[in-house]
Amino acid sequence: MKKYLTLLLYSLLFFTILTHAENANTSKWKKQPITITPLSRTIFKVTHQNGKEETIDLTGKKIIVVSVSEPGSEGRSYAIDQDGIIWWTNIIASGAYGGHETPSGIFPILLKRRYHMSATHPSSNGVNNMDFEMLFTHQGHALHMGNNRGLSHGCIHLGKKDAQAMFKWTDLKTKVVIMRGNYRQFLNKEISDFKKKYKKYEKKRK
Template sequence: MKLAPFWSAASAAIVLTLAAAPAASSEHTDAAIGLPVPAVQALDAVSAPVAAPVAAVAPAPAPVVRRAFYDADEQPLAPGAFVWRPELATAGPVEMVVSIPLQRAYVYRGGVLIGVTTVSTGRPGHATPTGSFPILEKRREHYSNLYNNAPMPFMQRLTWDGIALHAGQIPGRPASHGCVRLPLEFARLLFAATRVGGEVHIVDSAPTAETALAEVRGPTEIGVEMTLASLR
């Protein structure tokens, strides 16, 4: 079963209608997330007094709406890119599945997909271990005591011998000393969402966002239809 787009036909129609209407507001796109930032109304044209005729103003450009999630086969994320949609699930434990072959991670809250990101795992000779790991410790500012005091921003420790999630360079291939590197902004957002004890699953397979949780938890432990309800 393929992931259905977030936008229903009715929602798409609303978006197209809003995009076509002239707007006296400003809008920009958040380059890190790739989603439009809502415009802010600068002036109430109904209540504001009119002192003199005003020249016509060209309508603002239509907002760019992009799909928030998609299968790896359809439109892969570029190295360092990610998508973060925490509003899709506001309660429940946060759980993460990291795929070494895909160099990608999926984040779920209460079993609902809320994030997809590119990662960089361990390079040859420094393999990232597979398995399920609880988050043992969290530090916003941390430095490696193994590798020349290297910075590890937004560190979330998975093992006591040096494996962690943290912000770092994402070159599109395994390049770390065994840690799971995350894009800086994504690492910050994830750090705020997780708790000590949260589960991080690292797999040597290539699951989709739809199958990843079932793979690590077993198909009988997760209601797939409920998990994907917000994606339809």
């Protein structure tokens, strides 16, 4: 009995320390004035700081959904075509805590540049650091090729192959959804539905 109680106390202590560590880590990140909640693959609830809510339906449009690389989010982006199919997903890096956080919201792609050097944060070696740029805010936030294993000054960094694919696929009508939280449940559902359809197809063939 004594051994059981000791084990229980150690477990409680461990989870208390873990919770405090998670809370401390989360508190570093600036709270966003807008919260984006995905209701489906293409429909999103936007909650403003004043409590006002609106539903944005992007069905029939090209969409890039980014779940930022912050605690409680995925650090991934998803490309959804006009038919609502998630056809591409990849690892990303988003803005660092301390004022560089990538803003939540639903944005248009404002311009695309194949070759570009950041004017605010130019590279010391003179090599372009924002190639395959897809700008989505007037403050300079963009999706572009970069180190997708670290944190950025606010942009969304994509690996080279991912940046090339997204640059080729997107246009100025494409919407960029930046959110906190999870989106992978819709990809999991898509994969599950595909497997079911494939099984039915295989049964019909036999």
